[in-house]
Amino acid sequence: MTQNPATPRNAKPSAWPATLVVASLLTACGAEPPALDREKVPASSPAPTVPLPNIGGEQPVEPTTPLPPTRELQVTVEGQVEWREASLFESPQGYAIYVLPQLIMTAEEPCCDIAWARVDDGFFMRIERIDPDQDLAVLQERMELALSAVGEAEALPDGQIGARHFHNAELSMVARGDGISSYMMLARVDGGRYRVTLHLPHREALEGIAPSMWAMLSSLRTTGPRPPV
Numbered sequence: 001m002t003q004n005p006a007t008p009r010n011a012k013p014s015a016w017p018a019t020l021v022v023a024s025l026l027t028a029c030g031a032e033p034p035a036l037d038r039e040k041v042p043a044s045s046p047a048p049t050v051p052l053p054n055i056g057g058e059q060p061v062e063p064t065t066p067l068p069p070t071r072e073l074q075v076t077v078e079g080q081v082e083w084r085e086a087s088l089f090e091s092p093q094g095y096a097i098y099v100l101p102q103l104i105m106t107a108e109e110p111c112c113d114i115a116w117a118r119v120d121d122g123f124f125m126r127i128e129r130i131d132p133d134q135d136l137a138v139l140q141e142r143m144e145l146a147l148s149a150v151g152e153a154e155a156l157p158d159g160q161i162g163a164r165h166f167h168n169a170e171l172s173m174v175a176r177g178d179g180i181s182s183y184m185m186l187a188r189v190d191g192g193r194y195r196v197t198l199h200l201p202h203r204e205a206l207e208g209i210a211p212s213m214w215a216m217l218s219s220l221r222t223t224g225p226r227p228p229v
Contacts, residue, residue, distance in 0.1 A: 094224035162214030190222035
């Protein structure tokens with residue numbers, strides 16, 4: 001389905017493929033790209049901050065300076081490196097991420113946020129802030145089950161992870177099906193624990209959208225505790 005960029009969107013995509021609806025339900029709320037190295041962040045004046053308390057088993061978040069409303073992200077498309085301006089998205093889940101103009105990001109449900117491509121909302125990225133104490137074996141079982149809706153789940157090598165925060169992920173898997181690839185990763189970033197799903201149809205827009213999603217993920221920062229569920 002192709003979305004007109006001029007059409008406002010206030011909710012998640014209206015018609016996801018059935019397999020990913022199943023996958024999302026299975027994983028919700030606990031139930032090829034190049035690596036990105038350099039950052040270029042506009043200077044900002046530091047402000048006094050204090051560490052956040054240890055809530056829900058998570059480690060305290062380190063003090064940080066206020067995040068600027070925009071910054072440039074490095075995006076590599078077919079070997080060509082570009083710097084693109086992205087806008088700050090502050091999630092009620094206690095993290096921040098910079099969103100490139102090619103995508104729209106909004107809250108999907110109490111524990112999650114979703115970003116989808118303006119030109120084709122069949123491409124989307126889902127970010128979940130999950131319980132830091134959930135058992136890894138259980139999470140792996142759920143991940144494999146969710147990916148089975150697309151194809152056989154396989155381990156994802158670091159070289160295929162384009163977001164540096166996720167190079168040392170606790171879990172990273174991919175499934176490839178008929179005309180689609182689905183990536184799922186579990187990683188801790190700045191004390192927060194996240195599960196990320198990338199839903200990437202094998203269509204022409206893939207060459208530009210997938211690198212944009214990886215670039216956005218590299219900007220993810222934990223800014224506060226996970227809210228009570």
